[in-house]
Amino acid sequence: MMHLPPIPAWESLHPLVIHFPIVLLLLSPLFLLIGAALSPAKGLPYRYAGLLILLLGTVSLFVAAATGEAAGELAERGGGVDAVLTAHENLASETRLLFVGLSVILLGMIALPRILHRQETRLSSTFMPLAYLVFYSVGILYLVNTAHAGGRLVHEFGVHAEMPASDGATSATATEAQEPAESRTD
Amino acid sequence: MNHAESPIGNKIKMVLVACTLILFAAGARAATTLENMQAAYNGESNAHARYLAFAGKADSEGYGQVASLFRAAARAEEIHAGNHAAVIRKMGATPAAKIEAPVVKSTRENLEAAIKGETYERDHMYPDFLSQARKDHNLAAIKSLNFAKTAEAEHAKLYSAALTQLDHLKGSQAGTYFVCPKCGFTTQELSFAKCPSCFTPKEKFEKIS
Ligand SMILES: [Fe+2]
Ligand SMILES: [Fe+2]
Numbered sequence: 001m002m003h004l005p006p007i008p009a010w011e012s013l014h015p016l017v018i019h020f021p022i023v024l025l026l027l028s029p030l031f032l033l034i035g036a037a038l039s040p041a042k043g044l045p046y047r048y049a050g051l052l053i054l055l056l057g058t059v060s061l062f063v064a065a066a067t068g069e070a071a072g073e074l075a076e077r078g079g080g081v082d083a084v085l086t087a088h089e090n091l092a093s094e095t096r097l098l099f100v101g102l103s104v105i106l107l108g109m110i111a112l113p114r115i116l117h118r119q120e121t122r123l124s125s126t127f128m129p130l131a132y133l134v135f136y137s138v139g140i141l142y143l144v145n146t147a148h149a150g151g152r153l154v155h156e157f158g159v160h161a162e163m164p165a166s167d168g169a170t171s172a173t174a175t176e177a178q179e180p181a182e183s184r185t186d
Numbered sequence: 187m188n189h190a191e192s193p194i195g196n197k198i199k200m201v202l203v204a205c206t207l208i209l210f211a212a213g214a215r216a217a218t219t220l221e222n223m224q225a226a227y228n229g230e231s232n233a234h235a236r237y238l239a240f241a242g243k244a245d246s247e248g249y250g251q252v253a254s255l256f257r258a259a260a261r262a263e264e265i266h267a268g269n270h271a272a273v274i275r276k277m278g279a280t281p282a283a284k285i286e287a288p289v290v291k292s293t294r295e296n297l298e299a300a301i302k303g304e305t306y307e308r309d310h311m312y313p314d315f316l317s318q319a320r321k322d323h324n325l326a327a328i329k330s331l332n333f334a335k336t337a338e339a340e341h342a343k344l345y346s347a348a349l350t351q352l353d354h355l356k357g358s359q360a361g362t363y364f365v366c367p368k369c370g371f372t373t374q375e376l377s378f379a380k381c382p383s384c385f386t387p388k389e390k391f392e393k394i395s
Contacts, residue, residue: 009325011325011329069385072385073333073383073384073385074325074328074329074332076332076335077335077336077339077382078336085382086378086382089380090379
């Protein structure tokens with residue numbers, strides 16, 4: 001009979017949660033793009049969806065960063081790992097800051113017309129979201145670079161999370177590159 | 187004269203060899219993570235006392251900068267001992283250290299002894315203990331041992347640099363070092379936003395001179 005896998009420790013969660021911000025934050029601009037292409041009224045639900053996905057993605061970035069630091073404490077240092085780990089950590093902090101800013105801006109762009117009881121126009125429903133997406137692309141650049149540094153840690157340096165042992169104990173470890181890389185995730 | 191051994195003698199020999207092998211195998215079993223943590227706690231506690239004694243000697247010989255380095259490293263070892271002790275308690279045991287009277291020689295010899303100790307911890311003791319802790323999936327032990335291993339590597343570098351420049355450091359004033367309060371990472375310059383080992387913000391580092 002199939003069972004649920006054991007619940008991982010906080011230090012082991014990073015590989016599980018890290019995919020949420022990547023997917024959500026890359027998905028959000030697609031909804032904004034569809035919303036911009038439609039009329040102000042028809043595009044509104046897409047802008048709402050884009051905002052909601054962005055907010056969820058930004059929250060998940062915080063969880064990813066916190067679990068990443070916890071996992072990083074177990075990673076053995078020395079050699080090339082140090083520089084890549086530092087880059088990954090710094091990029092993650094910058095990415096988090098950028099998406100907090102992007103979330104505040106989009107929230108303002110969508111909420112302000114409602115608060116001020118102003119009718120949506122092409123300017124607010126199409127041109128401003130398109131201009132916003134140009135700024136958003138900077139966030140994506142940081143996001144993919146953070147993910148790339150994480151990917152290097154896993155696939156180049158063999159830093160990987162160890163999945164729960166048979167007794168239910170869990171751990172996240174960083175081992176030498178030559179060790180087997182079962183359960184590798186970035 | 188050459189003569190054949192009796193079958194009974196051979197049997198006795200075989201039994202003796204088998205007994206020796208069994209006893210050797212039992213004695214050579216891998217130490218448990220708890221035993222390793224106790225050994226690490228004992229080592230760090232003694233290193234703390236030893237480095238403070240070395241600092242006093244460096245001060246008396248006019249190596250103010252080296253004395254500061256020994257004090258910073260002593261603080262780091264104290265942090266490691268505290269981290270290890272917490273893990274030992276978490277495992278249901280009581281941390282126990284046997285503090286030996288430090289052997290204090292000249293500052294040059296003390297630096298050489300310190301480099302030897304840190305290098306051993308970095309290259310042998312902590313990697314072996316980490317390997318066992320990983321096999322045991324003991325996250326708390328892995329974290330504490332990893333923090334210490336990373337800091338010892340920095341200590342070895344700092345001690346080596348001090349030994350190389352020892353002649354120039356004669357008559358030097360006390361220097362400034364920074365120690366991470368969480369992991370004991372020791373540095374002369376805060377050239378980072380967060381501790382490279384445990385991500386503690388640099389503002390929280392302790393200043394030692
Ligand atoms: Fe040490
Ligand atoms: Fe630290």
